[in-house]
Every structure is written in structure tokens, then in C-alpha cells.
Amino acid sequence: MVDFHNRLTLAQLDADGALEEALVAATGSTRTQFLRSAALGSAALLTGLSDSATASPGPRQDTAILNYALAFEYLQAGFYTEAESLGTIRAMDAERERWARTLGAHERAHVRILKDVLGRRAAARPFFDYRGITEDPTTFTRTAVAMEDLTVALLGGQAPRVANQGLRSAFFSLLTVEARHATWARRIVGVAPVAEAFDSPKTIAQVDRVIRSTRFRVSRPKSEGRGSPRFTG
Amino acid sequence: MRSFARGPGWIAFAVFSTLAAVSVWAALTGRLGGNTDAAPPVDRRSAVAEAALPDPVPPAFVPPKPEALSGLDHVSFWSPVRRSIPVRVRANQNAAVIARLSTRTPEGTRNLVLILDRRRDARGTLWVRARFPSERNDAVGWVPRAALGGYGVVSTHLVVDVAKLTATLYRNGKRIFEAQVGVGMSENPTPTGEFYIRNKLTKYANAFYGPVAFGTSARSPTLTDWPAGGFVGIHGTNRPDLLPGRISHGCIRLRNTDILVLERLMPVGTPLTIV
Numbered sequence: 001m002v003d004f005h006n007r008l009t010l011a012q013l014d015a016d017g018a019l020e021e022a023l024v025a026a027t028g029s030t031r032t033q034f035l036r037s038a039a040l041g042s043a044a045l046l047t048g049l050s051d052s053a054t055a056s057p058g059p060r061q062d063t064a065i066l067n068y069a070l071a072f073e074y075l076q077a078g079f080y081t082e083a084e085s086l087g088t089i090r091a092m093d094a095e096r097e098r099w100a101r102t103l104g105a106h107e108r109a110h111v112r113i114l115k116d117v118l119g120r121r122a123a124a125r126p127f128f129d130y131r132g133i134t135e136d137p138t139t140f141t142r143t144a145v146a147m148e149d150l151t152v153a154l155l156g157g158q159a160p161r162v163a164n165q166g167l168r169s170a171f172f173s174l175l176t177v178e179a180r181h182a183t184w185a186r187r188i189v190g191v192a193p194v195a196e197a198f199d200s201p202k203t204i205a206q207v208d209r210v211i212r213s214t215r216f217r218v219s220r221p222k223s224e225g226r227g228s229p230r231f232t233g
Numbered sequence: 234m235r236s237f238a239r240g241p242g243w244i245a246f247a248v249f250s251t252l253a254a255v256s257v258w259a260a261l262t263g264r265l266g267g268n269t270d271a272a273p274p275v276d277r278r279s280a281v282a283e284a285a286l287p288d289p290v291p292p293a294f295v296p297p298k299p300e301a302l303s304g305l306d307h308v309s310f311w312s313p314v315r316r317s318i319p320v321r322v323r324a325n326q327n328a329a330v331i332a333r334l335s336t337r338t339p340e341g342t343r344n345l346v347l348i349l350d351r352r353r354d355a356r357g358t359l360w361v362r363a364r365f366p367s368e369r370n371d372a373v374g375w376v377p378r379a380a381l382g383g384y385g386v387v388s389t390h391l392v393v394d395v396a397k398l399t400a401t402l403y404r405n406g407k408r409i410f411e412a413q414v415g416v417g418m419s420e421n422p423t424p425t426g427e428f429y430i431r432n433k434l435t436k437y438a439n440a441f442y443g444p445v446a447f448g449t450s451a452r453s454p455t456l457t458d459w460p461a462g463g464f465v466g467i468h469g470t471n472r473p474d475l476l477p478g479r480i481s482h483g484c485i486r487l488r489n490t491d492i493l494v495l496e497r498l499m500p501v502g503t504p505l506t507i508v
Binding site: 081082084085086101102104105106108109110112113116117127128129130131132135136164165166167168169170173174218221222223224225226227228229230231232233 | 289290291292293294295296297298299300301302305308310313339340341342343345351359378379382383384385386417421431432433434435436437438439441442446448453456459460461463464465466468481482483484501502
């Protein structure tokens with residue numbers, strides 16, 4: 001039985017070390033610093049989600065799960081879109097280019113449908129700082145592997161908790177596609193396409209810890225103010 | 234002792250064994266009677282079990298067809314300045330410094346730069362070629378990527394024509410807005426060149442600037458000692474009767490109804506061309 005309350009270390013989550021390696025390179029922190037920050041833990045990105053077994057299934061929890069999935073899809077879609085917009089993907093070989101463009105298009109489609117389903121309850125798109133990772137083909141592809149693996153772990157953990165049958169069915173369809181993404185990404189970077197014989201789901205707290213350790217999600221820069229203009233007039 | 238293999242008993246055993254093996258093979262493969270197209274026997278227990286299982290639950294949603302990115306030719310990137318940093322003439326730690334970027338604008342918002350290019354130096358450090366606020370036309374230089382924050386993306390572009398006295402906004406290369414403007418008078422001209430929108434101010438109490446004012450990276454070439462650096466703004470006015478015309482100290486003035494429309498359409502970070 002999976003122990004949902006067991007706190008995993010990043011090393012366990014990131015079996016191949018792809019995420020860790022890419023992020024250490026990007027953030028400049030040492031391996032020890034990075035692992036420490038990754039193990040610290042933090043509050044979930046969105047309120048309303050709980051890993052507690054006593055959390056009550058229902059429409060409210062379904063909305064929270066959908067919104068968390070949307071937040072994660074924002075992160076992924078932004079990752080691929082930025083790499084493509086900056087020309088990083090165009091600079092890769094044909095096989096990798098096709099892979100990255102395909103996954104980017106899929107993630108953007110996932111964002112669109114989750115926003116449509118949530119309507120006015122959809123969370124706003126956060127601001128991301130990928131810290132140069134989208135600007136280097138090597139760090140980009142290796143981080144993509146870790147990101148896709150993490151998506152599978154997230155959906156594997158949340159899909160069974162969705163109360164609405166139709167939503168749950170859709171979540172499983174997303175899950176299988178994300179699993180194919182992960183396998184394709186692993187093949188692209190030359191690591192084992194399937195790491196284990198059994199995929200263990202991750203809790204929201206576990207997923208959130210990894211996301212926060214990346215520092216990809218940042219505050220939107222304050223570009224609007226209410227101060228009196230001091231322009232030349 | 235008599236050998237079993239040499240007698241009639243051995244022949245009978247061999248024939249019986251062969252027939253038995255052929256029968257088993259035929260039963261397993263459905264080739265009994267030489268009819269190779271015959272359907273395999275139905276396992277009725279399996280069919281009963283299948284009938285008892287429900288159909289798959291229809292998914293509550295199906296994502297739309299994935300679409301490739303488009304319009305990248307009209308996309309621009311901007312980035313906030315995370316820490317005060319010198320701007321260098323080349324992507325090299327030892328290159329000459331041509332300016333210093335602050336993290337804040339005079340209005341207290343986050344300082345932004347427009348991203349033009351990227352390059353790694355010999356040490357592997359990623360550098361960004363950026364347009365930055367300056368009194369010089371087309372002021373660009375190199376800063377380390379690590380000094381900047383995440384990239385914001387815009388697909389808009391504002392063009393102000395000081396001869397025609399118009400402001401035109403494009404999105405994905407298509408014109409979506411145009412208005413008459415007031416620009417700098419001859420002694421305080423509006424600078425021409427390539428700039429960008431640096432911030433947006435609202436809800437201030439100063440009718441002179443109208444309801445909305447955009448800060449730009451352009452600076453007046455003449456009012457260099459103006460408070461806060463003499464930056465050129467794009468804003469509304471309490472004197473719409475003067476528009477269009479050459480009536481300002483370098484700022485670009487629009488009627489209040491027009492600036493409110495522009496507020497909806499033009500995000501911060503939009504490139505600005507003044508011709």
C-alpha cells in the first residue's frame with residue numbers, strides 16, 4: 001500500500017536526477033543546498049486541496065483538483081511555449097524539435113480545456129521564471145523529462161480522488177497521455193523509457209515541494225501603479 | 234530380453250502417439266478437418282463475463298485539437314530587472330559599462346527591459362541583449378540573464394508618427410487601434426527611435442495626465458533635468474481641444490476616451506516605435 005503521508009526526498013521523486021541536475025545548473029546552488037531546499041516542504045499552491053484521507057470528495061474538491069491540474073498545465077505549457085518562442089526548440093535536431101513542438105501543443109490544449117471547464121473559477125495564469133532553462137536545449141530536454149514524470153505522479157495521485165465519474169474518466173485520459181509524454185521525453189534524452197514496473201502516485205504536498213524548489217513560479221512583476229505620473233507632460 | 238522397440242507393439246505406440254498429437258494441435262488451432270479459415274471456438278464463459286462489465290465512463294471533457302504556435306514573428310519579450318546591474322557593450326564580464334540598470338522606475342514600479350537577443354560567453358554564462366531606458370535613441374546593451382526575472386510576452390506594437398500625429402497599435406501584425414495624438418512642440422520634441430512601454434499608472438489624482446498614463450523607456454532630449462529623469466509618457470489630457478497638435482513637452486497625449494481604449498489593448502512591455 002502506498003503511504004501517501006510519507007515524505008519523499010527529491011532523490012526518490014527524481015530517480016534519474018534529471019530535474020535535480022538541470023535545476024542545480026540553473027540555480028547555481030550546490031547539490032546539498034538544492035536537496036535541502038527541496039526537502040523543506042511548503043504549503044500547497046492552491047487552498048482547498050488536502051492530502052488527508054478525511055478530505056471529503058465532492059464538487060468542491062473536484063474544482064480544487066481541476067485548478068491544481070490547471071496550475072501545473074500552465075507551468076508545462078509555459079515551459080514548452082517559451083522554449084519554442086525563444087527559438088531553442090528550432091535549434092534542436094528534427095526528432096527533438098518534433099517531440100517538443102508536439103508536447104507544447106498538447107499542454108496548451110490541456111490548459112484551454114481545463115480553463116473552459118472551470119470557467120470563472122479558473123485560476124489566473126501565474127508568472128514564471130524558467131531561469132534560463134528554456135534557453136538551452138540540454139537543460140530544456142532534461143527538465144522536460146522530470147516535469148513529465150512529475151505530471152504522471154500528480155495525475156496518478158489525484159485522478160482517483162475526483163468524485164465526478166465523467167471528470168475522473170477525463171483525468172485518466174489526461175494521465176495516459178502524460179505518461180506517453182514522459183516515455184517520449186525519456187527516449188529523447190536517452191534514459192530508460194520506463195523507470196519502474198509500478199508508478200507510485202505523489203501527494204499534492206510532494207508535487208508542490210518539487211515545484212517550489214524549482215522557483216519557476218514567481219510573483220508577477222509590479223508594472224502598474226497608482227503614483228502620480230512624473231513624465232514630461 | 235525382447236526389445237519393445239523392435240516389435241509390433243512399438244509400431245502401434247508410434248501411430249497412436251502421432252494421432253494424439255495431431256488431434257491436440259488441431260483442437261488448439263482450429264484446423265480440424267483441414268479448414269484453415271474456421272473461427273476459433275467461442276469461450277462462452279468469457280462472453281458472459283464481458284456482458285456483465287459496464288461500458289467505459291464517457292469523459293466529461295475532451296481537449297481541443299492541439300495547435301502549433303503561430304504569430305511568433307510578432308512576439309516580443311520583456312523582463313523585470315531583479316537586481317541593479319551594469320549594462321555592458323558586449324556579452325563579456327570585462328566589457329565596457331555603458332549604463333546601470335535600477336530595479337525600480339521613478340514611479341515605484343518594477344523596472345523592465347525589452348529582450349532582443351541572447352548569447353553565452355566563453356565561461357558558459359548566459360547574457361541577454363536588452364533595450365533599456367535612455368535619452369539615447371535605440372539604447373541597447375548586454376546584461377547577465379541571472380540579473381533578470383522571468384520573460385513576459387507581448388504580441389503588440391505601438392507606432393507613433395510625429396509627422397502624421399497618430400498612434401497606431403498592432404497585434405500580431407494587424408492594426409487594432411488608431412488615434413490622433415499630441416506630441417512635443419519644436420523646442421521640446423518627442424524623441425524618435427525604438428523604445429517600449431515600461432509601466433502603467435491609473436487612479437492618480439492629476440487631471441493634466443487624464444485617467445491613464447503609460448510610462449515609456451524614451452527620455453526627452455531637451456528636458457534632461459526634468460524631475461524623475463524626463464521620461465516621455467503616453468497619457469490622456471484635460472485639454473482635448475489641443476489635439477491633434479505639437480503641444481506637449483515631449484509626451485504623447487491622447488483623448489481620454491482613446492487612452493482608456495488603449496489601456497484595454499496595450500500591455501506593459503509593448504515595443505514602441507516613434508517615427
